[in-house]
Amino acid sequence: MRVIAGSAKHLNLKTIEGMDTRPTTDRIKETLFNMIQTDIPGCRFLDLFSGSGAIGIEALSRGAAEAVLVESAPKAAECIRENLKFTHLEEHAELMQTDVFQALSRLRGRGAYDFIFMDPPYNHELEKQVLEALRGSDLVDDYTVIITEASLQTDFSYLDSLGYQMKKYKKYKTNAHVFIEKKDA
Known part of the structure; x- marks a missing residue:
């Protein structure tokens, strides 16, 4: 796995041994960042389940x-x-070694993020729990894009009831990126 573009382009990253994590492949990561690249410079980015x-x-x-x-x-x-x-x-990064829900609580008051990315363990409805925790939070505003990497079987039919809408759905062979934002008022 490597950094695709930018200041650290082509540098190889370490990964964790075993099946506890599921690294996003370079090809899927490249596709994702091609979709959002114009909004990345200067943004505030929150990476959950990193x-x-x-x-x-x-x-x-x-x-x-x-x-x-x-x-x-x-x-x-x-x-x-x-x-x-x-x-x-590392100068522009903050690592929070804690549970995602504790982190969301501790981040309150810091303002909205431009992007919130989450890649939780599949098929445990953690993305729904995170979206519930973000509802009404100052970490999300009308311009925040929440991107969820999920299995193809993940149900997002509840988005409307939580005040969100699906902006885009990018399907791959084994998973998908779901782009979510607050529902228009």
């Missing part, structure tokens, strides 16, 4: 002003620290 940190690091490499990476697993958090140091992007 794994190796590859998504947050890609955002920083492409010019995000800041990125908060949230990961509770100690081995994965150490991997993120090493990747941030190796790519020389």
Whole structure:
């Protein structure tokens, strides 16, 4: 796995051994960032369930002003620290080694993020729980784009009832990126 573009382009990132994480492939990561690249420079990026940190690091490499990476697993958090140091992007990054819901609580009062990316373990409805936690939070405003990496079987029919709408759905062979925003008032 490598950084696709920007200041850390072509640098190889470490990943965690085993099946505890599911790194986003370079091809899928490249497709994702091609869709959002014009909005990345200067943005505030929140990466939930960060794994190796590859998504947050890609955002920083492409010019995000800041990125908060949230990961509770100690081995994965150490991997993120090493990747941030190796790519020389640690200055604009904050690693929160904690549960995602505790992190969301601690981040309150810091203002809205331009992008909130989450890649939770599949088929546990964690994306729904995160969206419920973000509802009414100052971490999300009318311009925030929430991107969820999910299995193809993940049901998002509840979005409307939580005050969200699906902006875009990008399907891959085994998973999808779901672009979500607050529903128009």
